[in-house]
Amino acid sequence: MGFLEDMQGTLDRGMTAARGAVSTVAGEQLGFVRGFGRMCQDGWELGYHERNGGNASYRLCDSDLASVQSFFYDTPSSWVPLGVTVPEMAGEYLLVTGSGKFLRNVQSNPVESAGIIEISAQGDAWRIVWGLKGGGRPTSEVGAHVAAHGVRKGVTGGKARVLYHAHPNALIALTSLVPADARTLTRLLWSSVTESVIAFPGGVGMLAWMVPGSSDLAQATARVMRDFEACVWQLHGVFASGEDFDGAFGLVNAIDKAADVYLRARAAQGGAANLPYSISDADLRATALAYDLPLNEDFL
Ligand code: 2HA
Ligand code: ZN
DSSP states (O other): OHHHHHHHHOOOOOOOHHHHHHHHHHHSSSSSHHHHHHHHHHHHHTOOOOOOEEEEEOOHHHHHHHHHHHSSSSSSOEEEEOOSOOOTTTTTTTEEEEETTGGGGGTTTTHHHHHEEOOOTTTTTEEEEEEOTTTOOOOOOOHHHHHHHHHHHHHHTTTTOEEEEEOOOHHHHHHHHHOOOOOOHHHHHHHHHTTTTHOTTTTTTEOOOOOOOOOHHHHHHHTTTTTEEEEEETEEEEEEEEHHHHHHHHHHHHHHHHHHHHHHHHHHHHOOOOOOOOOHHHHHHHHHHHHTOOOOGGGO
């Protein structure tokens, strides 16, 4: 077998051999692909991503698209229904992790562990235009990602570009102790760590347990994310939005850290729920005033 035929055998979706090799290497060098890989790697190192746990997506801007479009497959995959219809996302492109892929492999092998999907003109289907080599598909939570991107894009005037879903230990453990109620959870997190109200002055949303990857979970998450930058999924993890990778990752990190501190303090005093000292509503208001924070007064 000649070199070209050999290469062709390893390629997907009708790319030419030469272009395929170039598209892989060049695509992986792009800034947004590298930033995406670093976020996944950071999450892996903090224990957020057992096995194929968690997933992430990035909504490309025009200059990202211009820089990557020449590396797209000559023939994209066929259209696959999303399970939700999100007209706000018509024609958008998302870099997404792959279904069943381990986030610990995204940085070292983005072209297999992740890929770029295009959203249909009706906002109801996706097709792969780059990456997910070897027959991969977007994350099982692709519906939640597209639906939440549609909402966050609207409420931030287009600024929000990143969605990050992680399985942080302390946060998941905390959801087994408190009701699935955004106000209760937010108040625990705010009152346990001073930085919490600065990191998430609007509070965090929360949903009771639902089937992962379901369109019900996608739609409910999108509803919650009209009002909150992050939605905690009971006994599962957290789904968080940000303008950039630092924003989304930092938010998850801050939420989980506050949960961890609360659980440690509670365990250290023998497990009782009422801690002797915590940050008061007056303290929260004073912090919001000092830092000009958009504090969610409904939660005080
Ligand atoms: O990607 O985390 O919620 C696997 C999951 C599903
Ligand atoms: Zn998950």
